[in-house]
Amino acid sequence: MTSLDDMAAGIAACIRCPALVASRTHTVPGEFPNGAELLLVGEGPGAHEDLAGRPFVGRSGALLDSLLLEVRMPRQEVAVANVVKCRPPQNRAPTRVEVDNCRPWLDQQLSRSAPRVVVAMGSTAVAWFFGRNSRISDLRGAAHQVDGRHVVATYHPSAALRFGPKGAPRAALHDDLALAVSLCRRT
Numbered sequence: 404m405t406s407l408d409d410m411a412a413g414i415a416a417c418i419r420c421p422a423l424v425a426s427r428t429h430t431v432p433g434e435f436p437n438g439a440e441l442l443l444v445g446e447g448p449g450a451h452e453d454l455a456g457r458p459f460v461g462r463s464g465a466l467l468d469s470l471l472l473e474v475r476m477p478r479q480e481v482a483v484a485n486v487v488k489c490r491p492p493q494n495r496a497p498t499r500v501e502v503d504n505c506r507p508w509l510d511q512q513l514s515r516s517a518p519r520v521v522v523a524m525g526s527t528a529v530a531w532f533f534g535r536n537s538r539i540s541d542l543r544g545a546a547h548q549v550d551g552r553h554v555v556a557t558y559h560p561s562a563a564l565r566f567g568p569k570g571a572p573r574a575a576l577h578d579d580l581a582l583a584v585s586l587c588r589r590t
């Protein structure tokens with residue numbers, strides 16, 4: 404077992420958030436293919452992810468897969484995780500306490516998988532990396548150095564779905580993923 408697999412077992416046994424423990428079907432630790440240089444971070448599992456135990460397998464995941472194809476980065480080569488590893492009921496955003504309880508897991512995933520580039524998707528992930536007063540519109544379109552690695556802030560795929568295929572969030576997400584991939588490929 405790799406240390407990331409060990410961590411998935413630790414996450415499955417985590418009981419720090421009683422409300423989420425009571426409602427979850429599966430924990431969703433994330434996926435870390437060997438050698439992945441790019442890590443995408445979302446907010447938390449939705450209903451599909453809770454059932455499957457895998458991140459981004461619902462509608463947002465399908466859009467993410469298409470966007471990754473457009474920027475020529477196969478999903479199988481990309482690590483994918485969330486700020487919280489258990490589904491918040493009724494698709495609510497995770498609370499500040501839940502985010503804080505879960506923080507050590509993503510911290511450890513970052514240090515053990517050591518991605519070259521992270522894409523923080525949506526306000527919860529962007530707040531995790533840049534602080535609670537950060538705004539996606541101010542940060543996106545550029546790579547920022549956070550704790551010695553490139554972090555690109557962008558919209559969540561659900562925002563891209565909400566605004567439709569011709570909406571600004573989809574175009575921004577595409578361009579931000581393309582930027583992240585170009586940073587990974589830079590020698």
Ligand code: URA
Nearest residue numbers: 445446447448458459
């Ligand atoms: N939304 C997220 O933020 N993460 C998932 O894994 C699925 C939907």
